[in-house]
Amino acid sequence: MTPVAAPSPRRAAPASLRAAPAPSTLRLGLFGCPLDTGNAGVSALGLSTIRGILSASNAEITMFDFGAGERRADLSIADRSVPVRLVGLYNSRRYYRTSNLTQALLAARASLGRLHPACRTILDLDAILDISGGDSFADLYGQRRFTDVTLPKRLALALGVRLILLPQTYGPYNLPSNRAAAARIVRGAAQCWARDEHSFSILRGLLADAFDPAKHHTGVDVAFGLPAARPADELAAPVERFASQWPLVVGLNVSGLLYNKPGEDAARYGFRSSYRGLIDELLRRLLALPDVGVLLVPHVAPTRPMIDDDGAACDAVLRGLPASARERVHALPRGLDASQLKWAIGRCAWFCGTRMHSTIGAISQGVPTTAIAYSDKTLGVFATAGVARCVVDPRTLEGPAVLDRVLDGFTSRDAAARDLADALPALFARLDEQFRTIVTGIGA
Structure with missing residues (x-):
């Protein structure tokens, strides 16, 4: 299989991937990064993982998702077509289905694995690679x-x-039983990767005396390697037209997780003031600046109505603007898709986001x-890119201070x-080496 090309960001590019293909084909399964959730961050993890693995090895990829049965797909990654097997396998209340994870686990524990499809x-796989949607190996x-x-x-x-x-966030674990379950899992895994130093310290705590530096690593979020891709003209042209109209285009990701359900920001995530109020005032202040146009970037846009829909949050933001401001x-x-959203984010001179993978789509291209x-994960990931100071935490700051910092x-x-221009070359080199180490460990 032809290796997938590395991304070509607007301001900085990763080092070339020079690893020779493994002499035999690896059969690898991916969990925790399906492409059918409507969450572009999760999709970015899936596409970037496939790109990275194929850059370092020959591999046949099976991606487990929420679809029905077994299917074949040709994914477009860095202008190349990559064949992938898709298999529906997920948790649900339909325990009678063979696609139900609980049913499969019961069969495995009863030594009936060869009888269960x-x-x-x-x-039949050489390894399972699991990335937990980046931040969901937690009870946050x-x-x-957590069960899913x-x-x-x-x-x-x-x-x-x-x-x-794969590189991900570990914790928080608010219940002792969940922490114990996480500890059993990481102790049984062949490799564990954290995507930042803070999360690595949590991983080490889970492992305790089972920690082994040959198996347990700190790395970088794989989505830094996602290629950007210009969409078809009918989708790209309006963005390009808008960008040409304003001397300074700023991007804004509004999280539906926080905006669409007032009070959830404080009750679940510990915000000290209203997220909705912060976003509305931030937009008002940005639009008060001359020559600024604002690009709203929904990063979670499911096909069915969901409370955490960023698209719905953007619609609500627009409805709250006076007609004179909407043209800006x-x-x-x-x-x-995730690569096309990254392309759009790359048109911005500055970006502000709450969904962490929307912000990775920006900083990985050198966009300030x-x-x-809303959690500790963002600070750790930004630290890997040398811009930890660019993280604002409404859990520790009051509303006016949050707005001032933004x-x-x-x-x-x-x-x-x-700072990004200085830090990104080394980060991309770590990303390259990370996948080589993962693949080498599978073959060991």
Whole structure:
């Protein structure tokens, strides 16, 4: 298989991937990064993982998703067509289906793996690579999400298939039982990677005396390697037209997770003031600046109505603007994939986002960015790119201070761009080496 080309960001590019293909074809399964969720951050993890693995090896990829049965797909990654097998396998209340993870785990524990179709699929693989949607190996999002995310890991371990935890966030674990379950998983995994130093310290705590520097690593978020791709003309032309009309285009990602349900920001995530109020005032202040156009970037846009829909949040933001201001704001449409969203983000002179992978789409291209964080994950990932100071945390700051810090990020964007230019070459080199190490470990 032809290796997938490395991304070509606007301001900085990763080092070339020079690893020779492995002499034999690896059969690898991916969990935690399906392409059918409507979450561009999760899709970015999936596409970037495939790109990275194929850059370092020959591999046949099986991606486990929420679809029906087994299917074949040709994915476009860095202008290349990559064949991937898609297999529906997920948690649900339909326990009678063979695509149900709980049913598969029970079969594995009863030594019936060779009789169960989903278990047979996994047993035929050389390894399971699991990335947990980047940040969901935690109980931050509730017990149901924690169960959904841990089931594939438990299944791989029950079947005796090599489990590799790709660079991700570990924790927080608010319940002792969840922390104990996470500890059992990481101790059973063949490799564990954290995507920042803070998360690596949590991983080491889970491992305790089982820590092994040959197996347990700190790395970088794989989505830094996502290629940007210009969409078709009918989607790209309105963005390019808008960008040409304004001397300074700033991008804004509004998180539906926080904007669409007032009070959730404080109750679940510990914000000290209203996220909705912050976004509305930030937009008002940006539009008060001459020559500024604002590009609204929804990074979670599911096809069915969901409370955390960024697209719905953008619609609400637009409805709240006076008619005279709306001509200075352009909202990206639904239907853009992760690489196309990254292309649009690359048109911006400054970006502000709450969804962390929207901000990675910016900083990986050298676009100066301010992140509004709702968990510890953002600070750690920004630190890997040398711009930790560009993270604003509403859990520790009051509303006016949050807004001031965000606007400071806008005015100091040139300094942030210089910091990114200095840091990105080394980061991309780490990304390259990370995949080589992962692949070498699978073959060991």
